[in-house]
Amino acid sequence: ITAIWEVRHLIELGEAVLEASDARHESRGSLKRLDFPERDDEHFLAHSMADASGRIAWQPVHIVDMPPKAREY
Numbered sequence: 001i002t003a004i005w006e007v008r009h010l011i012e013l014g015e016a017v018l019e020a021s022d023a024r025h026e027s028r029g030s031l032k033r034l035d036f037p038e039r040d041d042e043h044f045l046a047h048s049m050a051d052a053s054g055r056i057a058w059q060p061v062h063i064v065d066m067p068p069k070a071r072e073y
Helices: 002-023
Strands: 044-048 054-060
Touching: 002 044, 002 054
Parallel strands: none
Antiparallel strands: 044 054
């Protein structure tokens, strides 16, 4: 039963990640979108927050020490 419970929550988490990724019209970090290949700090330098209903909200990122920059892979 524990395994079923864990799988169910992993599926919910995966759905939240997909919804948040779809709501971002940019590429950032490990999220690479072919339709939006560039970062967009002006609109998407924010935390993606999903509630239990799947609604996506944004919370600002407060940068203290290091400004954001493109990652080199």
